[in-house]
Amino acid sequence: MKASQFFISTLKEAPADAEVVSHKLMMRAGMIKRLGAGIYNYMPMGLRVIRKVERIIREEMERAGAVELLMPVVQPAELWQETGRFDKMGPELMRVKDRHDRDFIIQPTSEEVVTDIARQELRSYKQLPKNFYHIQTKFRDERRPRFGVMRGREFTMKDAYSFDRDPAGAAKSYEAMFAAYKRIFDRFGLTYRAVAADTGAIGGDLSHEFQVIAKTGEDAIIYCPTSDYAANIELAEALAPATPRAEPTQPLAKTLTPGKSTCADVAEFLGLPLTRSLKSLVLATDTLDDQGHPVGSTVWLLLLRGDHEMNEVKVGKVPGLKEGFRFATLAEIDEHFGCKPGYLGPLGLKKPVKIIADRTVAAMSDFCCGANEADYHLTGVNWGRDLPEPDLVADLRNVVEGDPSPDGKGVLAIERGIEVGHVFYLGTKYSKAMNATFLDETGKPALMEMGCYGIGVTRILGAAIEQNHDARGIIWPASIAPFQAVVCPIGMDRSDAVKEAAVRLYEELSAAGVDVLLDDRGERPGAMFADWELVGVPVRVVVSDRGLKEGLLEVQGRRDAEASKVALAEVGAFVK
Ligand code: ATP
Ligand code: MG
Ligand code: MG
Numbered sequence: 001m002k003a004s005q006f007f008i009s010t011l012k013e014a015p016a017d018a019e020v021v022s023h024k025l026m027m028r029a030g031m032i033k034r035l036g037a038g039i040y041n042y043m044p045m046g047l048r049v050i051r052k053v054e055r056i057i058r059e060e061m062e063r064a065g066a067v068e069l070l071m072p073v074v075q076p077a078e079l080w081q082e083t084g085r086f087d088k089m090g091p092e093l094m095r096v097k098d099r100h101d102r103d104f105i106i107q108p109t110s111e112e113v114v115t116d117i118a119r120q121e122l123r124s125y126k127q128l129p130k131n132f133y134h135i136q137t138k139f140r141d142e143r144r145p146r147f148g149v150m151r152g153r154e155f156t157m158k159d160a161y162s163f164d165r166d167p168a169g170a171a172k173s174y175e176a177m178f179a180a181y182k183r184i185f186d187r188f189g190l191t192y193r194a195v196a197a198d199t200g201a202i203g204g205d206l207s208h209e210f211q212v213i214a215k216t217g218e219d220a221i222i223y224c225p226t227s228d229y230a231a232n233i234e235l236a237e238a239l240a241p242a243t244p245r246a247e248p249t250q251p252l253a254k255t256l257t258p259g260k261s262t263c264a265d266v267a268e269f270l271g272l273p274l275t276r277s278l279k280s281l282v283l284a285t286d287t288l289d290d291q292g293h294p295v296g297s298t299v300w301l302l303l304l305r306g307d308h309e310m311n312e313v314k315v316g317k318v319p320g321l322k323e324g325f326r327f328a329t330l331a332e333i334d335e336h337f338g339c340k341p342g343y344l345g346p347l348g349l350k351k352p353v354k355i356i357a358d359r360t361v362a363a364m365s366d367f368c369c370g371a372n373e374a375d376y377h378l379t380g381v382n383w384g385r386d387l388p389e390p391d392l393v394a395d396l397r398n399v400v401e402g403d404p405s406p407d408g409k410g411v412l413a414i415e416r417g418i419e420v421g422h423v424f425y426l427g428t429k430y431s432k433a434m435n436a437t438f439l440d441e442t443g444k445p446a447l448m449e450m451g452c453y454g455i456g457v458t459r460i461l462g463a464a465i466e467q468n469h470d471a472r473g474i475i476w477p478a479s480i481a482p483f484q485a486v487v488c489p490i491g492m493d494r495s496d497a498v499k500e501a502a503v504r505l506y507e508e509l510s511a512a513g514v515d516v517l518l519d520d521r522g523e524r525p526g527a528m529f530a531d532w533e534l535v536g537v538p539v540r541v542v543v544s545d546r547g548l549k550e551g552l553l554e555v556q557g558r559r560d561a562e563a564s565k566v567a568l569a570e571v572g573a574f575v576k
């Protein structure tokens with residue numbers, strides 16, 4: 001590729017709305033261009049990275065035996081009504097109507113459609129196992145799109161779905177995907193951790209998130225540095241014994257006035273620190289008064305993690321109960337919701353929480369001043385605008401750094417991560433709802449055992465940059481860099497020797513299969529080098545008259561402090 005034919009558009013300053021380094025650098029490097037909140041154009045430079053990410057994913061999915069198909073972005077509501085998700089899923093699900101007033105959704109994921117395909121196409125045990133995947137545009141109307149492609153509303157996901165005859169087969173499919181994910185993230189050259197996540201009502205231990213380690217990550221990971229134990233915050237918190245922590249002791253500050261009290265007042269009233277969790281607090285109770293306000297002696301306090309509104313519910317025990325309220329223990333909440341002891345899985349909780357929350361959301365809205373959005377709970381605070389962004393880790397209650405690890409092999413540590421992939425054993429949740437059966441060896445219909453496996457293709461770009469950058473710009477891992485190398489001729493318009501050598505090098509490298517760009521824009525060296533350091537191309541080759549006199553070129557890796565002088569014939573070895 002020649003720069004004069006390609007499209008390069010770099011910026012000195014990042015736009016004001018870019019909060020994290022990856023967002024800033026992707027904007028400055030001209031990789032993405034904002035079209036609306038959480039909606040981006042993938043510009044030519046960014047698209048090259050996306051395509052490389054996709055290629056690695058495809059290769060590893062096929063190696064693991066998955067088959068590619070492509071399911072539509074716009075999907076009829078009827079399928080989503082079969083599983084109940086059309087109604088149950090919150091406002092993250094984008095619902096649209098066609099000209100005949102028929103309901104459709106824009107897919108946030110594709111379980112319904114793939115299960116519909118499977119129930120029609122996979123009729124016999126002989127056709128199983130099967131794993132279908134696609135790489136397709138997703139839309140989730142995220143409450144808080146931010147960080148550029150990391151939490152977009154429109155984004156690209158690879159989602160795969162396995163179909164098996166029985167749980168043992170499904171476990172094998174899961175293992176195959178888990179192994180494929182490790183190969184994929186290894187090939188991306190990222191530092192990551194696979195952490196256990198909750199499988200909710202399905203039970204079992206077959207759900208893992210792949211988390212790229214980064215200080216700016218929205219998730220917290222609990223792990224043990226001296227063993228294999230690693231879990232996401234929700235699972236670790238839910239399974240940890242509710243260790244009593246220091247209880248706030250200050251006296252009841254004030255009473256709450258429906259419609260007037262702010263969430264800071266509510267926090268004070270409840271004796272809670274105003275943390276991130278509290279932004280989505282639901283007070284749930286069995287008993288409401290005529291106006292729908294919670295009354296009675298037992299108040300269930302559920303902390304719903306706002307960003308995980310679709311299917312992840314966090315439940316926490318909060319000490320420091322004030323007059324007239326008693327906070328339930330985790331065991332009591334388990335019992336109340338009919339979960340197995342010590343287990344507060346999101347799916348298991350979903351139904352009762354929703355019912356109770358629906359009634360109490362209104363009550364809480366009355367308690368808190370006007371800023372509540374419908375469907376949301378305790379708000380009125382815009383983190384980052386009204387208050388400093390609270391530390392996610394500081395919210396942890398049952399798990400604290402230094403606690404003994406559940407496997408007894410050390411102590412717990414906490415770090416932040418970016419969820420780039422998720423593998424999940426689904427069991428018969430969807431096959432049952434949609435009656436996806438096959439005929440087993442005895443000729444009897446049986447439900448398919450399913451698994452689903454997602455990778456945030458576009459999120460990978462942000463995660464890779466969070467992990468790999470410096471003051472000058474992005475440092476792409478070689479496997480996903482937009483170009484592997486850039487040839488920078490100095491004074492190409494003045495020197496025929498430089499021009500000829502640069503073009504020849506460019507052609508030779510291209511012929512050898514190197515994804516190389518020739519910067520023939522005629523920029524001055526300073527501007528040219530600054531651009532490629534910002535864009536993050538792993539290797540730069542400088543062709544100059546001075547070097548050519550000695551038969552040498554200057555080759556510099558993006559992380560190198562200095563260039564190496566390399567003989568013309570040997571450049572290929574440096575670049576590959
Ligand atoms: P999160 O917890 O970050 O909201 P999720 O658990 O809702 O993600 P999944 O349903 O597990 O996401 O989807 C599979 C993958 O899709 C995620 O692991 C993530 O990499 C990616 N993904 C999810 N939401 C977004 C988004 N809004 N923007 C970009 N990528 C996303
Ligand atoms: Mg998640
Ligand atoms: Mg989500």
Ligand code: MG
Nearest residue numbers: 209419421422
């Ligand atoms: Mg997930």
